Amino acid sequence: MNPIDADEGTPVSIKIRERLLAARKRFNANDNIAEFIQPGELEKLLDEVEDKMQGVLNSLVIDTERDHNTGNTARRVAKMYLNEVFRGRYVNAPTITEFPNAEHLNELMIVGPITVRSACSHHLCPVIGQIWIGVLPNEHTNVIGLSKYARLAEWVMGRPQIQEEAVVQLADLIQQKTQPDGLAIVMEATHFCMGWRGVKDVESKMINSVMRGSFLKDSNLRREFLSLLPRKS
Numbered sequence: 001m002n003p004i005d006a007d008e009g010t011p012v013s014i015k016i017r018e019r020l021l022a023a024r025k026r027f028n029a030n031d032n033i034a035e036f037i038q039p040g041e042l043e044k045l046l047d048e049v050e051d052k053m054q055g056v057l058n059s060l061v062i063d064t065e066r067d068h069n070t071g072n073t074a075r076r077v078a079k080m081y082l083n084e085v086f087r088g089r090y091v092n093a094p095t096i097t098e099f100p101n102a103e104h105l106n107e108l109m110i111v112g113p114i115t116v117r118s119a120c121s122h123h124l125c126p127v128i129g130q131i132w133i134g135v136l137p138n139e140h141t142n143v144i145g146l147s148k149y150a151r152l153a154e155w156v157m158g159r160p161q162i163q164e165e166a167v168v169q170l171a172d173l174i175q176q177k178t179q180p181d182g183l184a185i186v187m188e189a190t191h192f193c194m195g196w197r198g199v200k201d202v203e204s205k206m207i208n209s210v211m212r213g214s215f216l217k218d219s220n221l222r223r224e225f226l227s228l229l230p231r232k233s
């Protein structure tokens, strides 16, 4: 038996996990693992997740054979996880073209609100909200198109997340791509795990922020940014 046949029966998730462990890479819910997935493996992962999801439905004692509404649910949920809501774990970062700051812009720029969709790592319940990004460029800052901030946010939020960690991940990414003097992010989101279950509080929202560079040092800049956010309350 050649080595290819030998690992034929190994679930693809195990193979990916072994590569991660060998490389000593973290694979928490909110980590991207795209570089450890080989071409064609995402399709196999989809089959594997479908199979396991069918097991969950079976254990929930749902008759997926006779209930036409749930007949294809395992496949749909697997697709939803891998190709949509948790896609940010399995695909590479969106390619962003950076331009030099030819106009030497150095005024506060605010992008938002950007709608963000994520899920909490604790219950895999939706987390839906908005973010605002404040950037204070300098002459060395790379300029990226406005829509690119939304693409980067979508990639980071498309993983099971904890809101506090999500904004930090996004800030690190934007910092690394554009090198501004200051960066501020505010996120306001509804956590469905609080409305659908638990305390069943549908109205409550969580707001948090990260401030970097000049936003940390300069309270006037921070105030200016916060005062420009269109807030309902």
Ligand SMILES: [Zn+2]
Pocket (backbone or CB within 6 Å): 120, 121, 122, 123, 124, 125, 191, 193, 194
């Ligand atoms: Zn939760």
